[in-house]
Amino acid sequence: xxxxxxxxxxxxxxxxxxxxxxxxxxxxxxxxxxxxxxxxxxxxxxxxxxxxxxxxxxxxxxxxxxxxxxxxxxxxxxxxxxxxxxx
Ligand SMILES: [Zn+2]
Ligand SMILES: [Zn+2]
Numbered sequence: 001x002x003x004x005x006x007x008x009x010x011x012x013x014x015x016x017x018x019x020x021x022x023x024x025x026x027x028x029x030x031x032x033x034x035x036x037x038x039x040x041x042x043x044x045x046x047x048x049x050x051x052x053x054x055x056x057x058x059x060x061x062x063x064x065x066x067x068x069x070x071x072x073x074x075x076x077x078x079x080x081x082x083x084x085x086x087x
Contacts, residue, residue, distance in 0.1 A: 019071040023047065051076060 025037065026044045033041050050061050 020075065023071065023075055 022043070026040065026047050029035055029037075029040055029044060031040065032044075035041065037043075046060065053061055055061065
């Protein structure tokens with residue numbers, strides 16, 4: 001048995017950074033199907049659904065991968081706070 005290596009931690013934080021950037025993009029993106037990020041519109045819909053749904057065992061939410069769910073859960077409050085501040 002080995003303890004988690006720094007490399008694994010780095011990799012994990014890199015995933016989170018990527019997911020955060022992706023979510024940031026999804027929140028701002030208005031290009032929809034023409035976005036160069038291929039699945040942007042699809043991911044945006046899944047994200048918007050996830051932000052509003054929160055139902056356990058939901059098939060749509062289940063499609064969002066676990067790492068993304070974790071990152072979104074963290075960002076969820078921040079996004080809500082941002083919206084509350086903007087309105
Ligand atoms: Zn986009
Ligand atoms: Zn759902």
